[in-house]
């Protein structure tokens with residue numbers, strides 16, 4: 001599905017962020033199409049989280065602009081933006097006394113007026129979000145007793161309860177076992193929302209993203225479909241790792257190649273065995 005409005009949705013136009021005199025995001029443009037899943041790739045420290053925080057309006061750009069339906073984010077206002085854009089960061093901190101359902105219900109806050117009790121629609125959105133993330137059984141459990149992966153899923157559920165049209169995720173598969181990684185990305189890819197997701201796993205990005213944006217030192221070095229972007233040359237150039245790329249059902253599959261350890265030649269000092 002493509003966006004019929006020329007300036008619709010959440011967009012970053014030549015955004016830069018300077019911190020301590022260093023450009024950590026440098027002139028990045030990202031125009032996600034409605035409903036698509038855009039993967040943000042790049043080595044550690046390349047600016048993925050900072051770009052997500054600029055898109056979320058948590059950080060202000062030093063140059064360039066982030067717009068929501070054509071209006072700069074500061075003009076849209078925090079509350080109105082929160083009804084549209086949900087974010088899941090890398091490190092979620094939430095008051096420990098809350099139950100899982102309470103945490104997920106926080107997603108409804110932007111939709112509720114002050115002092116007005118939760119409506120049936122709020123309760124339905126929370127129940128649906130718990131179901132979609134497989135946390136129904138955990139609803140009454142207190143947050144601080146959850147495993148790392150369950151906390152991650154609860155934060156995704158909170159974002160879903162928000163019923164956003166734009167979803168920003170920073171390494172959402174971090175703490176998840178492989179089954180939950182696949183379930184989560186299946187879920188994200190199936191949602192009728194525009195998603196920008198920072199990922200480290202190139203194979204998961206290849207499987208689930210419609211488009212990829214690769215950053216290095218804050219700058220875009222490649223953008224396009226997974227097949228166009230994830231070439232051996234790009235992977236070696238950006239990550240310094242040799243890789244073999246094949247294709248399955250039009251999606252790249254990446255196998256990383258490490259040089260075999262060089263056998264010691266006769267007479268050469270061998271490393272001492274670990275005691």
Ligand SMILES: Nc1ncnc2c1ncn2[C@@H]1O[C@H](COP(=O)(O)OP(=O)(O)OP(=O)(O)O)[C@@H](O)[C@H]1O
Pocket residue numbers: 019020024042043044045046047048049050051
């Ligand atoms: N508040 C800050 N003050 C100083 N430097 C910062 C600040 N925030 C980020 N940086 C630096 O900016 C660069 C980009 O950081 P960022 O967290 O956006 O990278 P990333 O691509 O998300 O990294 P990772 O894959 O390791 O999560 C890093 O070098 C980081 O140290």
